[in-house]
Amino acid sequence: MNMTASPTFVSALASQRALPTPRLGVKRSKNLDVADMLKLLREALTPRRHVVHAGDVIYQASERFGNLHLLNAGFIKIVGLSGDGREQVVGLKFRGDWLGFDGIATGQYSCDAIAMDTGEIWTFRCDALLDACVGTPALLTLLHEAMSREIAHDRGVLMSVCSMPAEVRVAEFLRYLAESLAECGLRSDQVTLRMTRAEIGNYLGMTLETVSRVMSKLARAKVIGFTEKGRRNVLIPDIDALSAFVQCSLVSKPPLQ
Amino acid sequence: MNMTASPTFVSALASQRALPTPRLGVKRSKNLDVADMLKLLREALTPRRHVVHAGDVIYQASERFGNLHLLNAGFIKIVGLSGDGREQVVGLKFRGDWLGFDGIATGQYSCDAIAMDTGEIWTFRCDALLDACVGTPALLTLLHEAMSREIAHDRGVLMSVCSMPAEVRVAEFLRYLAESLAECGLRSDQVTLRMTRAEIGNYLGMTLETVSRVMSKLARAKVIGFTEKGRRNVLIPDIDALSAFVQCSLVSKPPLQ
DNA sequence: CGTTCGATTGAGGAAGATCAATTAATGTGG
DNA sequence: CCACATTAATTGATCTTCCTCAATCGAACG
Structure with a gap:
C-alpha cells in the first residue's frame, strides 16, 4: 500500500485508511470533558489547587517525582535540557492536559514545566491518585487515556517536525x-x-x-x-x-x- | 532505585542538574528486568504468544484498539501516516517495550507496528490486563512506567530531531x-x-x-x-x-x- | 548472468541559519 | 510624561547544510 501524494489524497484516504493523522497532534477530544473530569476527581480526592503566573515553575527536571498535575486554566510549556545544555521546548499544555507523567518511570521529572500565563493547577499525589483509582475505575481510565493521548500527540509532533x-x-x-x-x-x-x-x-x-x-x-x-x-x-x-x-x-x- | 546505566549517564547525573537528557531517549532501565516482567505477566494472565517475521504487521493505524503487546524478542518499527500521505517512522521498539498505548485514548491505533526481524510478541487483551491489575498492583505500576518511559523517550527524540x-x-x-x-x-x-x-x-x-x-x-x-x-x-x-x-x-x- | 534494489558519491540548488542593521514595544528612573 | 535603556520583532544579505538529481557500484536473487 502507499499512495501517490496528490490533490486527491484526502479522498483516497477517506476511502480506506481512516484519519490522515492530525498534523500537530491528536485532537484533545476527551471521552469526558474537562468539567466531568474535575468533578470525578474532586469526588474521589482532595486536590490542592493553586494559581500560577507567567514564569512560575510547576516542577523541574531532576526534581523528585511525586505529583501529577491537571491544568485547569492557563498555558504551560514543557522544557527539556538537550544534550549540549540548551533548553528546548518539547511540549505545550492547555486546559485539561495532565503534567508530570514523564516522572513516573524514573522517579524524577525529566523536564521543567513552566507557566506561560496566569492559570490554575490541580495537584495530586500520584500514589493517592492511584489509590483512589481502585474504587473508581473511571479515574484510572481517565489517566490512561491522558497518557495515551500524550503518546499519540507526541508522535504527531515528531512527524510534523521531521517532514x-x-x-x-x-x-x-x-x-x-x-x-x-x-x-x-x-x-x-x-x-x-x-x-x-x-x-x-x-x-x-x-x-x-x-x-x-x-x-x-x-x-x-x-x-x-x-x-x-x-x-x-x-x-x-x-x-x-x-x-x-x-x-x-x-x-x-x-x-x- | 533505578538505573544501572551507562558510564556517561551516571556521571552526568551525579554532577548536578541531572541528566543532560540522553539524546535519543531515556534509558530502558526498568525497575523490573524483562524476565521478571514476563514472569509477573504469565502468573496473572495467559498471554497469547506469537512469533513474527520481518514485514509482519502487528497492528495497523485505524484498526480497532483492544490489545497491548509486549515485545519479547525482535525489533519493531512504528510507522505513522503524515498529513500529506507519506509514511514516517516515528518509533523503534526493542525487547521489553510495549506496543499499542497510542490506541487507548481514541479506541483506534494511530500508527502501524511492523516487525523488522524475527521476534516474539506477547499479546494481552487490554481489559483483561487491567482486570488483572486490581489484584496485582505491581502489574499496574509496570504499565504506568512503560507509558511514562515512552513519553519521556519521545521527548528526547523530539529534542534531538529539533536541535x-x-x-x-x-x-x-x-x-x-x-x-x-x-x-x-x-x-x-x-x-x-x-x-x-x-x-x-x-x-x-x-x-x-x-x-x-x-x-x-x-x-x-x-x-x-x-x-x-x-x-x-x-x-x-x-x-x-x-x-x-x-x-x-x-x-x-x-x-x- | 542479467535484473533489481540498496548504497555510495558527486555536482548543483534551495531552504533555512547566521550575521547585521533597523524598527517597534516595554520598561525605568528622573 | 519624557529621555533612555532593554528586549522583541522585522527585514535584508550572505553562507551553510542538506536536499535533489544523476551516475555508478555492489549485493542479492531468480
Missing part, C-alpha cells in the same frame, strides 16, 4: 493553538501569543528569524493578521484558511522522500 | 541502537541494521543520501566500521567513541539558538 517545511510547521502551530484555545472555550479568532518568536522557533525547530518571516508571509497572504496592539496578537479570521494554506503548501512542494 | 545537525543525529541513532541491543543481551560491537538507509533517514528526518554520507564519514573517522558482509553490518568497536564524536560535533558547532 514538513518551516512554513507549514508555523501555520500548523498557529492552527493547533487556535484549535486548542477554542476547545478551552476561549476565542480563537484573536490569539495572544504567550511565547516569543524565539520560543516558538525553538519549539518548532527553526530560528526566530524564520518564524518571523513565515508569519509576515502569512500576514501578506491574509491568512493571519496583526492587531495594532503589537505583533504578538494574531488575528486568525478563518481557521480553515490556515488548514487550507497548510494543505496547499504541501501539494506544491512535497517534502522528504 | 541537532544530521551528523549528530545519525551518530546518536547508532549509539542508541547499540545501547538498546546491549540491554537485550545482544552484542553491540557488531550491529546488523534491519533498516535501509531510506528508513533510517525517514526516522531521523533526512534523506538517504545524507545518512549514507554521514556513515561514510564516521567510517573514515574510524568511529564505526563496515564488515565485508555488506554495508548493513556496522562495527561499533567503542560505543563511547560514538558518544564522544557526538559531544565533539556539538561543541564545535553549537546548533539552534
